[in-house]
Amino acid sequence: MKGLQTLASFSVLLIAVLMTAGCSKQPQEKKQTPHPEKEPVLPRKNYDMARLFNGLALKTSVTCAQGTLTTLSTIPETNSYGADITLHVRWPIAATNSQEVLAATPELGILLPSLPLLLEGVAPSPDFAGLLERKERSLRANLAQLQKLPYRDSLFDCQTILDLKHPENGRRVLFVQAIMNVNTDGSDGDRNLTIDRLSATFQPQTNYRWLKSGNHPNPCLRETESRFALLSAELGNGSLTPENKASLIKELDYLKATTEELKRWDFLVGAADPFIVLPSFMVGKSSAQPGIGDYAVPAILGDMGPGSKIGEASLRLCRAIDPASGADRRPVSRPEVAYLVFPGTADKPFSVPNYAHWASRCHALWKELGGTETAEWYEWSSLEKPWPTPTPSPSAPPSPSTSPETSPSTGTNPAASSAPSSTSILPSPATNR
DSSP: HHHHHHHHHHHHOOOOOOOOOOOOSSOOOOOOOOOOOOOOOOOOSSOOHHSSTTOOOOOOOOOOOSSSSSHHHHHTTTGGGGOOOHHHHOOOOOOOOOOHHHHHTHHHHHHHHHHHHHHOOOOOOHHHHHHHHHHHHHHHHHHGGGGGGGGGHHSOEEEEEEEEEOOOTOOOEEEEEEEEEEHHHHSSSSSSSOOOOOOOOOOSSSSSEOOOOOOOTTHHHHHHHHHHHHHHHHHSSSSSOHHHHHHHHHHHHHHHHHHHHHHEEEEOOOSOOEEEEEEGGGGSSSSSSOOOOEETTTTTEEEEOTTOOOOOOEEEHHHHHHHBBBTTTTSSEEEEEEEEEEETTSSSSSOOOHEEEEHHHHHHHHHTTTTTTTTTOOOOOOOOOOOOOOOOOOOOOOOOOOOOOOOOOOOOTOOOOOOOOOOOOOOGGGGGG
């Protein structure tokens, strides 16, 4: 439904010339001088700074003053020719009333009739201020490298964060309005699923995980082990600087830990499983905060992300809103997606995704919150494929007493279904351009 699109919406960025002395008739020994490190510079060409940093309002001016030194003496003075950069940011306030919330997600007025009751007397969650504080730290850390500054829509990615509670039945919910970025993380050895590794930040693990139960290796294991072997050989060649050696050891430790995890656990798969992501500082730090595995209409909270950004969902969920979504294309760039996460509702221990059970729990929690029962729910179907039958090795014909070989498993996902999805409850992509 366009509503559940909103529900899913709920759940929802920089020459050195060496000169030598002239030759003489008698050969002279060349003096060895250390080569200073070359500082990287932009190629000599014209740049339109206003276009180079999209979304950043750039105001420029030139101030000149008469000095007291000659040109030869002025050249070495670094302060004689420079630019001061001051970044101006005006932080927004969190939406706390129906008018402000509905301005971002109008469908909530119909889908969640209890919204005025839930918002009565509410104050912004401390996590809203925590998010802005982390954004400011990131800006200060990256100001010297302007290309690392976020785009405007990524900086202003959150409309509100509210801790709501139904006054009659006590049902609590974390309510977030934000953009929707794409998360492609995760891998699974036991389920035969396609993995999307195109994102520059791809990680084979998610925080939601369960013990492996089959014999199929994780599809990212071989690459991880190969990388570990390559760096181990490089570490042993003895020609590294102390800094490079320390960096290499750190990466080797990470790869070793990753290898152990890929052998032990299965994970959600961003391209196949519906889940949302919250900043790490908002997850599991107190009993009032949601935890991994908690239900989030219409899926679960499956992973944690950076602390300076919010609004992220698995590629599977994003493509339900906009089929063109990918590692470099988000489905929603305005803070109009409503994510509802129900703290303390996770089923433990974690297990392989069961979409039918997830939908049932989300629907029940949605009704406890006062959500309309006329909302059409998006039905998630499994994308898992049967494992191919292994090609038998040539051998002598089996004796009559030999039992037939057991057929391979067709997958572990209990939600596997060929039934078509019902009407989408996610936002129409046409409204998110």
